Amino acid sequence: MRRIFKVLLILLVFITAEEGYAQSKTRIVCVGNSITFGSGLKDRARESYPAQLQTLLGPDFEVMNLGVSGATMLKKGNKPYWKTKEYQQVLSSAPNLVFIKLGTNDSKQINRAEMVSFVADYKDMVHSFQGLASKPKVVLLLPLKAFSETQFGISSAYLKDSLIPMVQKVAYEERLELLDLYSLFGDKESLLADKVHPNAVGDGFIAERLKAYVLQKNKPGKDLSTKIKVPLKRRSFYGYEELDFSFKGRDARIVSPKQVAKGMPWVWRARFFGHEPQADIALLERGFHIVYCDVAELFGNQEAIGIWNDFYRSLQKMGFAKKAVMEGMSRGGVYVYNWAAVNPDKVACVYADNPVLDLKSWPGGKGTGPGSKDSWAIFLKDYGYANDAEAEAFKGSPIDKIGAIVKGKYPMLHVCGDMDEVVPMTENSLPFAEKIKAAGGEIQLIHKPEGKHHPHSLPNPQPIVDFILKATGY
Template identity: 30%
Template sequence: MRWIPLLVAWSLLLAPAGAQSVLCLGDSITAGAGSPPGTAAWPELLAQRLGPGAQVAVIAAGGASLSSVAARPLLETAAWKDFESTGFETAVVVLGTNDSVAAGEASPWEDLERFDADVERLLDAVRGRFAVDHILLCTPTPMLAQAPGLSPERRADLTARAPRIQTFGARYRALAKARPDVEFVDLGSVWGPDQVVDGVHPNAFGAAALADHLASILRIERDPEPAPIRGRLLEGPLGCSETDYHGFDRLEFGLPGDGAGCTLVLPRFVAAGRPWIWRARFFGHEPALDVALLERGFHLFYCDVAGLFGAPAAMARWDAAYSIVVDELGLGPQPVLHGLSRGGLPVLEFAIAHPHRVGAIVLDNAVCDFRSWPGGRNGQRSDADWLQLLEVWGLTDEDAMAAGNGALERLAPLVDAGISVHVLIGTADRVVPPEENGLALLERYRSAGGDATLWSKPGEGHHPHGLEPVAPLARALLRDVGIDRHNPATWPLPSVEYRSSAAGWGPDSSWSDQVERMAALAEANPQRDLVFLGDSITQGLTGAGDRLSHPNGPRAIDRFERAICLGLSGDRTEHLLYRIEHGALAKLAPRVIVLQIGVNNVNSAGHTGPEVAGGLQAVVESLARNQPQATVLICGPFPVGLDPDDPRRSALDAVHGRARVLAARDGVEYLDLRPLFLDEDGHTNGRMAADAIHVTAEGQVAWMDAIEPAIRRLLGP
């Protein structure tokens, strides 16, 4: 038996309702083959992400297969036979990669009935032996023939095998649908070509991506008694038909009365509270958000209101549809409303009329004032749509252009109800100009005290819709409706960074190696009373070779007599939270800690401004608990991006806003040093490197010049 311990200390504020115990079954991917030295396999990373007391055990063997006709069935390996523990809540099965290799007299993909029987045999064995509450049956992870550095022979092999694992995935899905104790999980796009070492086995970043995905599913509380929606619709009077929607079951029916087309897509499991997202228009277009929420227990609903432009006839139809979905089918009372383009009109009308029926709102290049589109006041004119709009609203051209639909003047009920609004904007949209629509709503909503978030897409027009990547928006919506309040920026984690040369650590090193070396350095130099804590920008003050300051030395940091640099390339707030308790800082008792963190959260992890602000606060609070004698001087994050309209700048604005609030606490000070690195128009100057992330030597000098008076004052004589 191999238990994977939880590697980090946790505060009670981060503790979930109950610790989870998970058994992971798989092959060499699960065992960690291909993982760079100093890094962990995905089950260990999963344990770190599941929270306090989480226990993850592994049954895995290189070459293991699911099928009995493949070379090495897992049930016949010593890993399975010698495993002794029981009492798991959940089993996660990631098998099938080796079943795609021809072996023996028959191949698994050539006898799918036998393959199905072998899958059932494994599921029954896991259920019977370990008494798990439920099993996640995962597709094989992707085979990526386009990964860099592969030989022609390897590319040809993976190209031939990839369709086989897709076939296995389809069989898993069908089998899981028939078993209430099994949930199907699609891992077909869990990592990309740069996250594998040989087209199959993940590097450290791929392992982290898999662990993140599974943790995001396992964290969500299930509905203990999900409504039998499929049966009610298929067996009921609505004439329902069933098809597929991106691997999920899609049910279609006509609305009683006028027969308007309705679509309900079922998740593979139902989250507690039975949440759902309601698409207003253009069902199926840019489905990334739909799929992300379906994977996390949301239903997806659509009721056709084409040609009605949010008019009373559309609202009557939606009222009837809402009654069916909530009162008859049993879904939760407050869906997320998703208005794309002209879909903004019915979303706003419905939300204003029924704020108690709304969990959150997403407006994607949305029409908020129909005078803009299709009226063409400053947007694109559409004569046919305008005439149809006038008819369904019962307006004359003059009245419509004079008053509009008035939604922007009627937002108070949404603000009073505390509804979060997410506004996606293509800044170059000339069809539905943001100034008359999304940005106008954003300004008015915030002015009235409402919670509105801008998701800016610089330089993009009305198309494409959606957000890439969609994960930050999905996380925000999960928090809005109370399904998953997890903030990745506040969750203490070791980094998986292993690219030692690129990180400035020299050859054959890893993040964990650097943490150990810094701890040893701190233990040998406990008198250091000034700590620089941060990421690669901070590491750049000294490099990784000599992290101590030296009087009269040539570096900008050397002006400080007893400084030590604890910056690490790639670090984010969650990594600092880990290092504060498990790294060099625990060996020291500094008087001043200079904190510069957050750029990597935004730039590489895609964390939102509010998430990073929460991460900064968590770091400051951890420092207050663990280093109460120290004053924390927050002086970052510095600007990112060449231009002032870079959306990463807006995200960092939220971080600096939180820093100002934190500076009101005892033992915390804040300096906004961003002007040092920008010209009068907001563009980066010569103190920023060409990547518009790091600072130059001149920038380091300016940084030290700016903070020196505060440091001298805090350190005293």
């Protein structure tokens, strides 16, 4: 009898040790549809993105693939995730982190009549996970881009224009982190053989993105609204909180990440706030703030620089990093470089996109480009010129300030359409880059061979994001 008791005691110790070992791991549960499940892969047990994520993270983590092919978020969809055994497994798994990637199948025509309930159903699922004893963090994943309007009944246009804004609404109202897999696949059609499901390489991209998120060491940020002493409005910027207020009579905005990177890095968008926002969104995911102070239409003159100097000082009082990532689209290029020329020690890097670098090219139209008569008239007024003849002596464009710009020793990236019909590269980025390099500066150009002035940015902003992360040390 005593011997049996000893054996039972040993077994109990062993089982307890095993349970303790399992609980010491961070348990990640992947909720989703056929893409999560791994449909179409030769070896889903190894090639699905949850499986690859497990390999990337190693033994300190346990990643569970609870994807269900065809599943919808909608409770009254044609195949609700709510009614699956996998949903019950999530509830009993004691997760530490739950990734939700549902919505693709909800875009099908058969489910459209129920879409009025999508946001409420999504919130209910989030709450069902948050209410578990393990108190898991819940992170939302935007659906991948589909490259078809009919394949499997899934509509790419509906995903982009209708469903994704609903997921972003949930993220904003529930204060949840959100990862943009849609843009990640903006240039990866070749990895989706059936236009919807990624191959093993595509799943690898998802796994790498989730790994980077899991290992991020960001922390909750402070409520910046308490440091803004004027009336403000709150709104959603693609799922993130945007504070809108007035600064010296100018429209100002600050968008905060859900978790802030160490040192409080930030991107200063010069013009066209919210236009082609994919790079901004990707950096918000990584803990960067996005800020904006409208100085249109001053074309980077001394008044504009003075306003921005004051705005910069106000941001420093809020705790922002000393050096900013300057982002200038089109005429925004003039603003960021003219300010950087005066403040070289306050710039971490510059990302410019089809940028105006010679105001005589645009809006002046003094070269091969069409220019803009109305904007040129504003330019003349901003710089105190009575007519074109007086403006011939103008030397206040970025292309005239190479020495001051390279003094900052920060890297520069230009994304340019080789066929830009508004801001010709031959009058702007090409001669500018030559002069920068000749002066010892660091600049690289990403060419879009068939690209025109629009659209700006890249469908998948990863090259831009990688440049900024490297330049800022993240």
